[in-house]
Amino acid sequence: MDSGLDGDLMTVFLDEAAEALVQAADRLLALDRGNDPGAVEDAFRPIHSVKGNCAFFGLMRAKALAHDTESVLDHLRQGRLLATGPLVTLLLEAVDALRTMLADVRAGRGEAPTAAAAEALRNRLREAAGDASVDGAGLLDAIRVAEEHWLHGGEARPALRQALETLIRHARATAGASTAAGPAGGLHPALETLRTWLGRALADTPDEAALAEAGTLLDRLAADCPGEAGVLAGMLRDGFRLTATATGFDDLLQGWLAEGVERLSALPGAAAAAPGPVAPQAPAAEPGRTMRVSEERIDTFLRLVGELLVVADMLGHIDRRVRRMPGAEGVARDLRRALDTFNTLSGQLQQAIMTVRKVPARPLLHKVPRLVRDLAAGCGRQITAEIAGEDTEIDKRLLDLLDAPLLHLVRNACDHGIESAERRAAAGKSVEGHVRVTLTTGAASVTLAVEDDGGGIDPERIRQAARRQGLIPAGSHPDDADAMQLIFSSGLSTAERVSDVSGRGVGLDAVKRDIEAVGGTVSVTSRRGEGTRFALTVPKQATTQIIGGYLVRAGGQLLVLPLERVRETFQAEPGALGSIPGGGRMIQRHGRMLPVLSLGERLGLACGTVRALVVVECRRRPFALEVESVVGVQKVVVRPLVGLPPSALVAGAALMGDGSAALIIAPDGLIDGAPHV
Amino acid sequence: MKASTSAQARVARSRSAANKYLTFVLGSEHYGLPILKVQEIIGILDITPVPRMPAHVRGVVNLRGKVIPVIDLRLRFGIEAQADTKRTCIVVVQIRPAAGADPVTLGMVVDVVSEVQDIPADQIEPAPAFGTTVDTAYILGVGKIAKRVVILLDIDRVLTSSEVVAAADAAPTASKP
Numbered sequence: 001m002d003s004g005l006d007g008d009l010m011t012v013f014l015d016e017a018a019e020a021l022v023q024a025a026d027r028l029l030a031l032d033r034g035n036d037p038g039a040v041e042d043a044f045r046p047i048h049s050v051k052g053n054c055a056f057f058g059l060m061r062a063k064a065l066a067h068d069t070e071s072v073l074d075h076l077r078q079g080r081l082l083a084t085g086p087l088v089t090l091l092l093e094a095v096d097a098l099r100t101m102l103a104d105v106r107a108g109r110g111e112a113p114t115a116a117a118a119e120a121l122r123n124r125l126r127e128a129a130g131d132a133s134v135d136g137a138g139l140l141d142a143i144r145v146a147e148e149h150w151l152h153g154g155e156a157r158p159a160l161r162q163a164l165e166t167l168i169r170h171a172r173a174t175a176g177a178s179t180a181a182g183p184a185g186g187l188h189p190a191l192e193t194l195r196t197w198l199g200r201a202l203a204d205t206p207d208e209a210a211l212a213e214a215g216t217l218l219d220r221l222a223a224d225c226p227g228e229a230g231v232l233a234g235m236l237r238d239g240f241r242l243t244a245t246a247t248g249f250d251d252l253l254q255g256w257l258a259e260g261v262e263r264l265s266a267l268p269g270a271a272a273a274a275p276g277p278v279a280p281q282a283p284a285a286e287p288g289r290t291m292r293v294s295e296e297r298i299d300t301f302l303r304l305v306g307e308l309l310v311v312a313d314m315l316g317h318i319d320r321r322v323r324r325m326p327g328a329e330g331v332a333r334d335l336r337r338a339l340d341t342f343n344t345l346s347g348q349l350q351q352a353i354m355t356v357r358k359v360p361a362r363p364l365l366h367k368v369p370r371l372v373r374d375l376a377a378g379c380g381r382q383i384t385a386e387i388a389g390e391d392t393e394i395d396k397r398l399l400d401l402l403d404a405p406l407l408h409l410v411r412n413a414c415d416h417g418i419e420s421a422e423r424r425a426a427a428g429k430s431v432e433g434h435v436r437v438t439l440t441t442g443a444a445s446v447t448l449a450v451e452d453d454g455g456g457i458d459p460e461r462i463r464q465a466a467r468r469q470g471l472i473p474a475g476s477h478p479d480d481a482d483a484m485q486l487i488f489s490s491g492l493s494t495a496e497r498v499s500d501v502s503g504r505g506v507g508l509d510a511v512k513r514d515i516e517a518v519g520g521t522v523s524v525t526s527r528r529g530e531g532t533r534f535a536l537t538v539p540k541q542a543t544t545q546i547i548g549g550y551l552v553r554a555g556g557q558l559l560v561l562p563l564e565r566v567r568e569t570f571q572a573e574p575g576a577l578g579s580i581p582g583g584g585r586m587i588q589r590h591g592r593m594l595p596v597l598s599l600g601e602r603l604g605l606a607c608g609t610v611r612a613l614v615v616v617e618c619r620r621r622p623f624a625l626e627v628e629s630v631v632g633v634q635k636v637v638v639r640p641l642v643g644l645p646p647s648a649l650v651a652g653a654a655l656m657g658d659g660s661a662a663l664i665i666a667p668d669g670l671i672d673g674a675p676h677v
Numbered sequence: 678m679k680a681s682t683s684a685q686a687r688v689a690r691s692r693s694a695a696n697k698y699l700t701f702v703l704g705s706e707h708y709g710l711p712i713l714k715v716q717e718i719i720g721i722l723d724i725t726p727v728p729r730m731p732a733h734v735r736g737v738v739n740l741r742g743k744v745i746p747v748i749d750l751r752l753r754f755g756i757e758a759q760a761d762t763k764r765t766c767i768v769v770v771q772i773r774p775a776a777g778a779d780p781v782t783l784g785m786v787v788d789v790v791s792e793v794q795d796i797p798a799d800q801i802e803p804a805p806a807f808g809t810t811v812d813t814a815y816i817l818g819v820g821k822i823a824k825r826v827v828i829l830l831d832i833d834r835v836l837t838s839s840e841v842v843a844a845a846d847a848a849p850t851a852s853k854p
Contacts, residue, residue, distance in 0.1 A: 660725060661744050
């Protein structure tokens, strides 16, 4: 299979495509609400670029689907089709199918799983496109032919040129009208600039700044030029992107780009609504220049910064030793000062990298209106969605974490929360229900709230359901607040009917479990007849876990005990050890008998001579662990053991200065199943 | 035309990688892995044993700051263990424990790494069926090179079915010790 071969490029493309498709769906929704004339154009562009890239990566099924979607959008844009509700729904379905398909590709499943569904969609799209009048079909064909050839590169130059000629002739023919409509001039200076930048960008040693500038200019041209000139600029831009992402510049594409710019500047009609003259000498003035960095790289960076803290800890040890050295006061003072600076800087560095991990919550919240629209349609209710806080920046991990719970709560709100129109009318409420999702951040936490103005939760119904399902004893009568908490218990369902969406009694308990697993809380407040509010609060930081480690050697291995569990270390005096019938061993310490365990033996390692006993708290009781030696105290960064079955004995691994990995022992696991304890 | 640097050429290059296999030896047999699964090959190094794991789990190593499990492929295939030699290698692969799951990086100890072999699809035959006595589910096929046969492994299956690879989220994170 082809996909997955060109790994890096492919990943970048899939990321971009996922974003572009979300954007497209978003714009289609705007179109549905009928208040945004630019929506079709905005939806068209992302689909177009996804299509081009799909072809580049050999994802021909996705490309075909994108192509048909694009055709319908193009008809819409040209006014040959009307944006009816069903048509928008069809387009949304197509965008969803594309997303699923690309998600499958990303997951290594290829395009096949959704192929049949995609084919069916394509038929419907083609049918819809068939309703359009055929004006301008020649132009569309010309664009398509040009693209096909261009995408497959190689021998296509003559065909490409011919297609371009057609395209430009066509553009010229339609140009008159647009020139009349808008102010002339303005484009030519921009094009001159573009040519200069392209010249530099396409030189033998490409100039990064020039590449970026030329890309930006083409973006603006594509966005601002009316009609065909915009399409041409869009194609140029896409071509440019492809050449820019590939490692080198292909001669054909280079030539084509240069030629395209010539043509574009020769296009009189392109002048209308042109971007104003740009000042390439001041690229710094452009706000919010960003770059795409893989999450993995940032996490690596974060981990390395974590290691710095370990170094700071080691330096602290040295510092304390130096201070105790007679005659080294001057050095100690200097070291202290250097160390303070180092600590401050590494702290700042950690803060800075935490900021890098932050992303706007937009992708999370923007799914909500769409979901609500679909759910409302599904249950025949009128529900509007409102989101707030989408510009709030939160850790990327939280974005992923909150996704499933959010969707679940929104489903619940639409399906159970909002009443039917009749009931709402009878209760004197507006027929239209509201679901509001807000994201807010506090000092150390992020809160995601899902509110509805529905009927609220009736504690009595919960009590009844819980009793019926045996979740509470028959006689007991929990108060309203306690009863509300029961909705988070596994298996409880108050839904009178099981719908497509929810009511299967799985979910809220899962939401609670997921949120609590990361140290968060879930709360619910509800007023009968007025609505319900669920709030998920999770800690803000994705922390690299750093713990104080107590390093010992046992069974010939270097092992880390969590410092917070270590009480003391002492040497066993000969004869102090006693054993009880059945084999358990014990030792007297501070007038108390402590059970004795051999750490090495518990780990199944061959044990050497025991030189020390470390008193460690396991399940709140002290145990004396026999070790061969105590190495010292050190901060360690906890690395999970990914790819191994979970172990009760091992909490992870820590990297040692010599490059080895030392296991971090989970003390509680030591006594579980230990004999004679 | 600077075909070697063009995007098309990149794609073409990647496509050709589809027929390439890293071959290695375990006992008396030659095995092959699709080269695209292989992340790198490192010499044998100190492996930290992890208690109470299946016998073929040698332990974990620090691969440039990442702690990865190391599997002894001999033991996985029920071949008698042997002491590491100078030629013993760790082949680092990326596998997917399940469709949609996060990829997991792990190392496999092999006797000797031989070479990267081009095995065209028409030189690969499906593994013969042995009935229920021999599990062939993890064999992609049998490649024929000259007189030799190379057992091509579906490494995702080899390692997943060995119950070694738990889903990444099930791995023990340092739950408050």
